[in-house]
Amino acid sequence: MENKTIARTLRFLSQLMELHEENPFKIKSIANAYFKVDKLPFALKDKPINEIDQIEGIGKGLAAKIVELLQTGELKELNDIIGQTPEGVIEMLGIKGIGPKKILIIWRTLGIESIGELYYACNENRLIEAKGFGLKTQEEIKNAIEFKLAANGRFLFAQVEGYANTLFTQISEWLITIDNHSLLGFAGQYRRACEIIDELEIVIGAENIEHVQDQLTFFKPLSLIAGEEAFMTTTEAGLRVKIFVVNKSDFYLEWFKLTGNPEHAEKVLKLAGDGPFANENEIYTKAGLSFIEPELREDFDEIELAKADKLPVLITDKDLKGSLHNHSTWSDGVHTLEQMAVYCKDVLNLEYLGICDHSKTAVYAKGLNEQRVFGQHQEIDELNQKLAPFKIFKGIESDILSDGSLDYSDDVLKTFDFVVASVHSNLRMDEAKATARLLKAIENPYTTILGHPTGRLLLSRAGYPIDYKKIIDACAANQVVIEINANPLRLDLDWRWHRYALEKGVLLSINPDAHRTDGFHDTRYGVLVARKGGLSADKCLNAFSLEEISKYFDSRKR
DNA sequence: GCCGTTTTCGGCCCGACTGTTTTCAGTCG
Incomplete structure (x- = not known):
C-alpha cells in the first residue's frame, strides 16, 4: 500500500471519528498523522515494521494501524465506524464548505442522511432552523451540492489517463488475435486532451468488421453492450467507455469525426468533401487547411488560422x-x-x-x-x-x-x-x-x-x-x-x-x-x-x- | 493518540475569515 492510500485512510478515519464525537485530541493526532504520512520522503511499505513508531507524530497506536493496513489492506476500526455511519452522511464529507461539525448537526439534529435529502432541505429552507446555520450557509451548501452533482461521472484527464492507456494496450493486444491488420485510436475528449473527461472513446478500423463486432462482447476486460452506434459500458468508477467499430477503409474519416469536436469536424468536412481519406492530413489538405492538431479542434478560431496558414507551432x-x-x-x-x-x-x-x-x-x-x-x-x-x-x-x-x-x-x-x-x-x-x-x-x-x-x-x-x-x-x-x-x-x-x-x-x-x-x-x-x-x-x-x-x-x- | 518527561500523566492548541452570534464556532489553505 502506498503512503498516499495510508494517509487518505487515516484522514478518513479521523473524519468519521469526528462524526461520532470521539476524543478531539485523539482525532487530532490521527489527522496529524495523515499530514505526516503524506509528506514522508520514503515509502512506509519499505520501512522495517519496528521503526514505524519512531517517525515523528506516529506512536505505538498509529504504527499498529499502519502495519495492519500494510499487511491486510484494511483497518478493522475503520470498517466498524463505517458500519455505524449512513452512506449518505459519509458522502457529505465530499461537499466543499461543510466539515464534520456541520455534517454532524445535519445528521443528528435535522435527521438528514443523504445528499439528496440535504439538497431538498435547502430548497425547503429547513437548514436555517439548526444552530449555527443561516441563509448564507444554506445557499453555500446548495451551491456546493449542485457543483458536486455536476461532477458525477466526470473525471480529470489525469484520473483517466492510466486506465485509458492500459485499456488501449489490452484492446490492441486482443485485436492482434482477432483482426491482425486493424487500426486503432483514441477519439473524443481524450484525444483532444480535454481537462475534464466524461466519456472515453476508442475507434477500431476493422478489416473484418462483423468478426470484430461479434467478438467484442467477449472482450474480457470490459463487459460491453452493443448499442446502435457503439459498444458501451460504464466502469466501476463511473466512466463511460464507447468503442466504435468501423470499416478499415472509413477509419480516418470516422476517427476524425469522432475526435471532434462535432462543430469543428462538420466545418472541416464541408470544405473537404466526401472521403475516403488515406489519413487525417489528407482531410485538411483537401479542405485547403494546414493540419490542425487534435488539441486545437474546439471550434475556436483554429479553422480561420489554418486557412491563413497562421496556426501556432504548439509547445511540447x-x-x-x-x-x-x-x-x-x-x-x-x-x-x-x-x-x-x-x-x-x-x-x-x-x-x-x-x-x-x-x-x-x-x-x-x-x-x-x-x-x-x-x-x-x-x-x-x-x-x-x-x-x-x-x-x-x-x-x-x-x-x-x-x-x-x-x-x-x-x-x-x-x-x-x-x-x-x-x-x-x-x-x-x-x-x-x-x-x-x-x-x-x-x-x-x-x-x-x-x-x-x-x-x-x-x-x-x-x-x-x-x-x-x-x-x-x-x-x-x-x-x-x-x-x-x-x-x-x-x-x-x-x-x-x-x-x-x-x-x-x-x-x-x-x-x-x-x-x-x-x-x-x-x-x-x-x-x-x-x-x-x-x-x-x-x-x-x-x-x-x-x-x-x-x-x-x-x-x-x- | 502523541509527546516529553518533574518516568506516569497532563498538555496538546496555525490564523484569518465568515456567518451566526451577542462572544464564538466552523472551515479553509
Missing part, C-alpha cells in the same frame, strides 16, 4: 528548459531544495529550477518569515556553486492578502529573482472584489508571475469569479506573466483564455507547483492544456533558455 514537453514555482522542505514540500534541484538537473535535464516556497502568512504550510528567506537564499547560493552551470532561482510564492498587497515589505521582495503572487485565503469574494484584489497584486512592481489566477479545483471547487479581460489587460500593461498551473486539478489559467492573453502580448508559464520530485511530471498536463490554448514555445517563460530567462528576470528587477 521538450521545449521546456526549466521549472518555475516549486516547493521544498523549507515550507510544505516533501523533498529538500537540493533533491529538487538535482532531480531537475539529472533526471529531467533542465537548465534551471525556480523555488517558490510559501510566504509567511501561510503558517499552515510553514511559510517563510524574513529570516528564513535569508537562510534559504544562503543555501541557494551554496547549491548554485555546487551544481553550476545548473541554476536555482530565488523565488517565493507570496500570498496575495485580502487587500491585494503582497506578504513582505519591498526590502524583502527585492531580494528575490522573481515573485509568484497567488491567492490562498479568503476565496469567497465576489467578482468585483476578487478582481480588484488581483489587479493590485499585478500592479505591484515586484510581481513577476500571477499564480493560479482563479483558485479553482476542477470538479471540486469553482474558484472565485474574476473579470478575465481586466486581469489579462493589467498583466499586459505591467509585464506580468500568467501561470498555467499544471496540477491536473487546477489547470488555471483556463486554456480558453490563453489566446486572449497571447494576443495581448502576455507570456505564459507552465508551472508544476511541485511539492515533491514526482510533482514535476505534472508539467505534462500543463503542456496539454497550453497546446489547447495555442501556446508556442517562444511565448512560454519556462521555455526560455537559462541565459534568456536570466536576462528576463534582470530586466524586470526594480
Whole structure:
C-alpha cells in the first residue's frame, strides 16, 4: 500500500471519528498523522515494521494501524465506524464548505442522511432552523451540492489517463488475435486532451468488421453492450467507455469525426468533401487547411488560422528548459531544495529550477518569515556553486492578502529573482472584489508571475469569479506573466483564455507547483492544456533558455 | 493518540475569515 492510500485512510478515519464525537485530541493526532504520512520522503511499505513508531507524530497506536493496513489492506476500526455511519452522511464529507461539525448537526439534529435529502432541505429552507446555520450557509451548501452533482461521472484527464492507456494496450493486444491488420485510436475528449473527461472513446478500423463486432462482447476486460452506434459500458468508477467499430477503409474519416469536436469536424468536412481519406492530413489538405492538431479542434478560431496558414507551432514537453514555482522542505514540500534541484538537473535535464516556497502568512504550510528567506537564499547560493552551470532561482510564492498587497515589505521582495503572487485565503469574494484584489497584486512592481489566477479545483471547487479581460489587460500593461498551473486539478489559467492573453502580448508559464520530485511530471498536463490554448514555445517563460530567462528576470528587477 | 518527561500523566492548541452570534464556532489553505 502506498503512503498516499495510508494517509487518505487515516484522514478518513479521523473524519468519521469526528462524526461520532470521539476524543478531539485523539482525532487530532490521527489527522496529524495523515499530514505526516503524506509528506514522508520514503515509502512506509519499505520501512522495517519496528521503526514505524519512531517517525515523528506516529506512536505505538498509529504504527499498529499502519502495519495492519500494510499487511491486510484494511483497518478493522475503520470498517466498524463505517458500519455505524449512513452512506449518505459519509458522502457529505465530499461537499466543499461543510466539515464534520456541520455534517454532524445535519445528521443528528435535522435527521438528514443523504445528499439528496440535504439538497431538498435547502430548497425547503429547513437548514436555517439548526444552530449555527443561516441563509448564507444554506445557499453555500446548495451551491456546493449542485457543483458536486455536476461532477458525477466526470473525471480529470489525469484520473483517466492510466486506465485509458492500459485499456488501449489490452484492446490492441486482443485485436492482434482477432483482426491482425486493424487500426486503432483514441477519439473524443481524450484525444483532444480535454481537462475534464466524461466519456472515453476508442475507434477500431476493422478489416473484418462483423468478426470484430461479434467478438467484442467477449472482450474480457470490459463487459460491453452493443448499442446502435457503439459498444458501451460504464466502469466501476463511473466512466463511460464507447468503442466504435468501423470499416478499415472509413477509419480516418470516422476517427476524425469522432475526435471532434462535432462543430469543428462538420466545418472541416464541408470544405473537404466526401472521403475516403488515406489519413487525417489528407482531410485538411483537401479542405485547403494546414493540419490542425487534435488539441486545437474546439471550434475556436483554429479553422480561420489554418486557412491563413497562421496556426501556432504548439509547445511540447521538450521545449521546456526549466521549472518555475516549486516547493521544498523549507515550507510544505516533501523533498529538500537540493533533491529538487538535482532531480531537475539529472533526471529531467533542465537548465534551471525556480523555488517558490510559501510566504509567511501561510503558517499552515510553514511559510517563510524574513529570516528564513535569508537562510534559504544562503543555501541557494551554496547549491548554485555546487551544481553550476545548473541554476536555482530565488523565488517565493507570496500570498496575495485580502487587500491585494503582497506578504513582505519591498526590502524583502527585492531580494528575490522573481515573485509568484497567488491567492490562498479568503476565496469567497465576489467578482468585483476578487478582481480588484488581483489587479493590485499585478500592479505591484515586484510581481513577476500571477499564480493560479482563479483558485479553482476542477470538479471540486469553482474558484472565485474574476473579470478575465481586466486581469489579462493589467498583466499586459505591467509585464506580468500568467501561470498555467499544471496540477491536473487546477489547470488555471483556463486554456480558453490563453489566446486572449497571447494576443495581448502576455507570456505564459507552465508551472508544476511541485511539492515533491514526482510533482514535476505534472508539467505534462500543463503542456496539454497550453497546446489547447495555442501556446508556442517562444511565448512560454519556462521555455526560455537559462541565459534568456536570466536576462528576463534582470530586466524586470526594480 | 502523541509527546516529553518533574518516568506516569497532563498538555496538546496555525490564523484569518465568515456567518451566526451577542462572544464564538466552523472551515479553509
